[in-house]
Amino acid sequence: MANFFEVLKERGFVSQATHEDLPSRFERGPVTGYIGFDPTSASLHAGSLIQILMLVHLQRCGHRPIAIVGGATGLIGDPSGKTEMRAMLTEEDLARNLEGIRAQLSRFIRFGDGPTDALILDNAEWLRDRKYIEFLREVGPHFSVNRMLTLESVKLRMEKGLSFLEFNYQVLQAYDFMMLNRRYGCTLQMGGDDQWGNIVMGMELARRMNGAEVFGITSPLIATADGRKMGKTEGGAVWLDAERTSPYAFYQYWINIPDADVERFLGLYTFLPMERVRELGRLPGEAIREAKKVLAYEVTALVHGGEEADRARETSESVFGGGPAAGELDAMPTTDIARDKLQGGMPIVDLLIACGIAPSKREARRLISGGGIAIGEERVGDSEARVDASAAGSEGWFLIRKGKKSYHRVRVV
Numbered sequence: 001m002a003n004f005f006e007v008l009k010e011r012g013f014v015s016q017a018t019h020e021d022l023p024s025r026f027e028r029g030p031v032t033g034y035i036g037f038d039p040t041s042a043s044l045h046a047g048s049l050i051q052i053l054m055l056v057h058l059q060r061c062g063h064r065p066i067a068i069v070g071g072a073t074g075l076i077g078d079p080s081g082k083t084e085m086r087a088m089l090t091e092e093d094l095a096r097n098l099e100g101i102r103a104q105l106s107r108f109i110r111f112g113d114g115p116t117d118a119l120i121l122d123n124a125e126w127l128r129d130r131k132y133i134e135f136l137r138e139v140g141p142h143f144s145v146n147r148m149l150t151l152e153s154v155k156l157r158m159e160k161g162l163s164f165l166e167f168n169y170q171v172l173q174a175y176d177f178m179m180l181n182r183r184y185g186c187t188l189q190m191g192g193d194d195q196w197g198n199i200v201m202g203m204e205l206a207r208r209m210n211g212a213e214v215f216g217i218t219s220p221l222i223a224t225a226d227g228r229k230m231g232k233t234e235g236g237a238v239w240l241d242a243e244r245t246s247p248y249a250f251y252q253y254w255i256n257i258p259d260a261d262v263e264r265f266l267g268l269y270t271f272l273p274m275e276r277v278r279e280l281g282r283l284p285g286e287a288i289r290e291a292k293k294v295l296a297y298e299v300t301a302l303v304h305g306g307e308e309a310d311r312a313r314e315t316s317e318s319v320f321g322g323g324p325a326a327g328e329l330d331a332m333p334t335t336d337i338a339r340d341k342l343q344g345g346m347p348i349v350d351l352l353i354a355c356g357i358a359p360s361k362r363e364a365r366r367l368i369s370g371g372g373i374a375i376g377e378e379r380v381g382d383s384e385a386r387v388d389a390s391a392a393g394s395e396g397w398f399l400i401r402k403g404k405k406s407y408h409r410v411r412v413v
Contacts, residue, residue, distance in 0.1 A: 003027060004061035008217065010274055011267040013054055015193050015220040018203065022215060025187075026061070030115060033058050033188030034066035034180055036123075036173065042100030043241035046231030046253065049269060049299075050219050052108050054190050055118070059109060065118045066186060067105050068176060069098050098122065104240055108302075119184070126179045127172060139175060142208045143201070151197035170198050177202030178209050187214045193221050222268070225260035240303050247304040248332045251312035252406060254296035262291045270298040334397075334409040342412060345386025348373070355408050357400060367402065374401040 004026045008014050025031065035051045037044065044052070055065035102120050109118040148170060177199070180186035189199045199216035206214045222230035231238045238253045239245040245253075257265060263281025266272060272280075272294075280291035293313070301309035315332055335355040337346070349364040352373065358364035365383040367373050373380045375391055376398055391398040392412040400408045 001062045002060075004031070004058055004063060005217070007057055007061060008054065008219075011057075012264055013050070013057075013219045013268065014217060016196055016218045018200070018216045022217070025215065026063070030063050031058075031188055032064040032066060032180075032184055032186040033190060034068055034177075034186050035190045036068040036070055036176065037101055037105070039069055039094060039097040039101055042097045043239045043244055044101060044104055045240060046238040046250075047222070047229065048231070048240070049303075050222060050230075051191065052105065053269065054217075054219065056108055059116055059118060062116055064116050065109055066180060066184065067109065067118065067120045068123055068180075069101050069105075069120060070123050100241070121180075123172075123176050123179075126183075127175065139171060139205070139209075142205055143171060143174075148201075151201075170201050173198045174202040174205040177214065178206045181206045181212050181214055182210050187212065188216065189214070190217045190219070193218045225258040242304060242308070246333050247300055247308040248312045248315050250303065251296045251300045251309070251316060254299050255292045255316065256406070257292065257295070259288050259292075262288055262295060266291065266295050266298075270295065270302070272298065332407060332409050334411060336411045336413045339389050339412050342387065342389040345388045348375075348380055348385045348387055349383060351387055351410070352400070355400060355410060357402050357408055372403050375399075 003023050005014070005017075005023045019025070033055075035055055037048065037051070055067060058065045105120060111118050111120070148167070151170065177186070177189050189202055191199060196216075196218050199218065203214050203216060206212045224230065237245075238250060242250075254265075254269075263277060266277040266280055267274065270277070280294055283291050296316075297309050297313055300312050304312075333356075337351070337354065348368065349358070349361045352358040352364040352367070353361065357373075358367055364373075368380050368383040368385075371379060371381070375387060389412050392410070397409050397411045400410060402408070
């Protein structure tokens, strides 16, 4: 069976590792490793796929993954990589988010009672009922405030201000690692580069309280070649939930990535053999579009299933082949607009906002002035333009195109 660390390294997942001999540790027998997921929403997004796929590779290589959904730490919020304090979640919000994330993770990882079957755990199990003084006496002596202040996640926030609530987050995450090691024999924690300090603190706590030798791996924080944060678009996050980001829109996100990212993303976000990844990455000029189609299909099938990936691909090919038939539009993002709202013409900027194409009038005007909006095949050149029901023609719908490749259907009802 393949060595987990070597698989991660070859496919581009490894940024930092705590020990030089990590490959040999995965040859001594099954390893239990975990990653924590922040329950700030009921759905994970495309940026979360790196962490999810690290757990999938761990299981595929004969080891046991644990996914921690922070029912306790989610009430505080991880300050790592954040420039300001997160909004506080209510108990009801947290419960709904935990349920949604558990359901999503179960689509990627195999759960059961076998030695390599995954676990999903809520850290509220060991944190919520702890008495404050008792916890301080047990855990506090193992942390140096001077050391905690050197962490990047803390230093980043010192200028704007870091609440005592958030300052405690690293203690709680370290406690998670210690408890997982004590209860489940977990010896590996993984996360993005912004989690490096938290992982190291957890390793030290497990060593001091359990006498255990544990280790950590971090992945690079992924950005596209044009500088955008992974999983982000002008309209917001690219969600794994089909109700928030349709399979068609999800497919389009991947097919529209910069050419320079194709080979790297094929290695990270698909299970294609690396020989095939490198072959696709070497395609010259316009042929790289074929590699993007492979990437978009593979990731969409992974997240939404093969049937939805087929539909998204067919719709995309139809749109870019000269206009879709009405029956092929079901997979495309669609907004229903009442006919009476179009009487006399609806301002184009209001229409773009209603469809989620632009988050504000200012952004809508920017897109129009830059030549980035078309109704059907006609480019919109005036931000004061209005759209009436005649745009729908006899079909009862029309397409709005943003840029060269992003389409949205408007149905007049």
